[in-house]
Amino acid sequence: MGIIKRQSLKSSLVNYAGVLLGVVFFNFIFPHLISEEHLGMIRLLQSLMFILVALPSLGLGHMLLRFYSVWKDENRVNAFNGFVMVATAIACLVFIILYILFRDYILGFYQEKSALFIPYYYLVIPLVVAQAYIQYFEIFSMVKLRVAFPSFIREILIRVMLVGLVYLFSYKVLDETQFFYGMPVVYGLSVLLIIFYAFRIQHFRLASPMKFFKDNTDLRHQMLYGGGMFLVLVFSNTHNFIDGVLLSSFLGVGAFGIYGIPLVLGQMIQVPYRAISLISLPVIRDAWVANDVEKIRHLNKSIGINLFLIGTFLFTLLIINSNSIFKLLPPQYEAAESVLYIIAAGRLFDMAFGLNSEILNTSSLYKYFIYLTVILMVMTIVLNILLIPVYGMNGAAIAVSLSLVIFNLLKTWVLYAKFGFHCFSKHYLTLILLMGAVIGILYLIPFILFMPHHMFMNALCNVAFKSFLGSVLFLVPLYYLKISPDFNDFVKLILSGKIFKGGHRMEEL
Numbered sequence: 001m002g003i004i005k006r007q008s009l010k011s012s013l014v015n016y017a018g019v020l021l022g023v024v025f026f027n028f029i030f031p032h033l034i035s036e037e038h039l040g041m042i043r044l045l046q047s048l049m050f051i052l053v054a055l056p057s058l059g060l061g062h063m064l065l066r067f068y069s070v071w072k073d074e075n076r077v078n079a080f081n082g083f084v085m086v087a088t089a090i091a092c093l094v095f096i097i098l099y100i101l102f103r104d105y106i107l108g109f110y111q112e113k114s115a116l117f118i119p120y121y122y123l124v125i126p127l128v129v130a131q132a133y134i135q136y137f138e139i140f141s142m143v144k145l146r147v148a149f150p151s152f153i154r155e156i157l158i159r160v161m162l163v164g165l166v167y168l169f170s171y172k173v174l175d176e177t178q179f180f181y182g183m184p185v186v187y188g189l190s191v192l193l194i195i196f197y198a199f200r201i202q203h204f205r206l207a208s209p210m211k212f213f214k215d216n217t218d219l220r221h222q223m224l225y226g227g228g229m230f231l232v233l234v235f236s237n238t239h240n241f242i243d244g245v246l247l248s249s250f251l252g253v254g255a256f257g258i259y260g261i262p263l264v265l266g267q268m269i270q271v272p273y274r275a276i277s278l279i280s281l282p283v284i285r286d287a288w289v290a291n292d293v294e295k296i297r298h299l300n301k302s303i304g305i306n307l308f309l310i311g312t313f314l315f316t317l318l319i320i321n322s323n324s325i326f327k328l329l330p331p332q333y334e335a336a337e338s339v340l341y342i343i344a345a346g347r348l349f350d351m352a353f354g355l356n357s358e359i360l361n362t363s364s365l366y367k368y369f370i371y372l373t374v375i376l377m378v379m380t381i382v383l384n385i386l387l388i389p390v391y392g393m394n395g396a397a398i399a400v401s402l403s404l405v406i407f408n409l410l411k412t413w414v415l416y417a418k419f420g421f422h423c424f425s426k427h428y429l430t431l432i433l434l435m436g437a438v439i440g441i442l443y444l445i446p447f448i449l450f451m452p453h454h455m456f457m458n459a460l461c462n463v464a465f466k467s468f469l470g471s472v473l474f475l476v477p478l479y480y481l482k483i484s485p486d487f488n489d490f491v492k493l494i495l496s497g498k499i500f501k502g503g504h505r506m507e508e509l
Helices: 002-033 036-052 060-073 077-101 103-107 115-143 148-170 176-200 219-251 253-289 293-320 322-326 331-352 356-362 366-391 393-419 426-443 455-481 485-496
Strands: none
Touching: 002 036, 002 148, 002 253, 036 115, 036 148, 036 176, 036 219, 036 253, 060 077, 060 115, 060 219, 060 253, 060 356, 077 103, 077 115, 103 115, 115 148, 115 176, 115 253, 148 176, 219 253, 219 366, 219 393, 253 293, 253 331, 253 356, 253 393, 293 322, 293 331, 293 356, 293 393, 293 426, 293 455, 293 485, 322 331, 322 455, 331 393, 356 366, 356 393, 366 393, 426 455, 455 485
């Protein structure tokens, strides 16, 4: 658990710094600098990038994640790296051809409501190619149990460069065309940096791709797994980003610009989950290789309660401050406040189920994960198409959250039926009651005018005031209820002063 705690702590700090950077600028500053149409256009390009990158990535990164323990003993990793570089290049070429051929069909969805996208259609190509290589090198860092620096590139560096672009555009240093063409440059620089890091620091090496196939007695199983993970990437990426893509088609990129604000805020709840998931995957994989089901059971139980603890705390802070948060934005953004509640509830529910995706995906029953991901994608698309025309932005939020709830229930049912374990305990109910009590108490406190005629500062003061009260009301009872030994140990470490004096061991974190 020591390496998980060390790398998760570092990665979580980087992730939260990146999320804070993104939230402050993209959610609260940029809506005052650029139009919701331009903000929505940035999000649409990124959403298309993340959906379509599954095609050239081919699931090869997940093959490395699954079989690294075997390949490193057989000296096959370098050959696989060589195979990936060639296969990804060929897949990128195929993707480019298909993307050009389907141009008129795709643009037909955006012709009426999102005409701004049409002149920048081809920008998706360099974004997808860059992201395909970024994702593989990030997974290579993951199997080396070093995720902090790639997380820094993904969460901070890319955002900082995008912030610079937006400011240059808002002050008319760049025109609209130069601004959007700057996005591929940002991702291109990022992929060069992560490649440099992999070669110089992590000793990433290439060998002849043919050596990967030579004397590989388990090749068929490995390629089948890679094909399955390719499908998982296609389906899961579609689920994660299709709401914004369809929303832009039905209501326009301006609606996506507004919808993106509560979408990002709601997803903040899952930042610790992403960090812990990245570093837990190799440990879970190795446990399956050793057939150590008890280790996986313990890991799922201990991490599950900690994830739900963090999730309920962040959900509480988000809900009690929702009214003040939207007072920091232009008036048109208030229409999306209910979206925040729906998205945040769905993400909290997802965190409540612990590491069920990671465990099922790396187990011998990974095919079940593929089947369930197909169900997830179909549910998401169908629900979005049905609900967006009726409920608008709320319909997109309901579609994503409802499909996520059903997906988690099905995954947990499979794990319990096949392996006999889940992550739940009586402490889950305690956390739910504590969360409800704190939200109920602070809901009774009205918006306070700390400074007359200064709405922006009043909103900030209300957020700070309610966040402080909410933290005290939540964390103090949490400590005495002894719900999580890890949380109590961390508090004791802080109270002892060791964490500030350097007298602690990282394993204590």
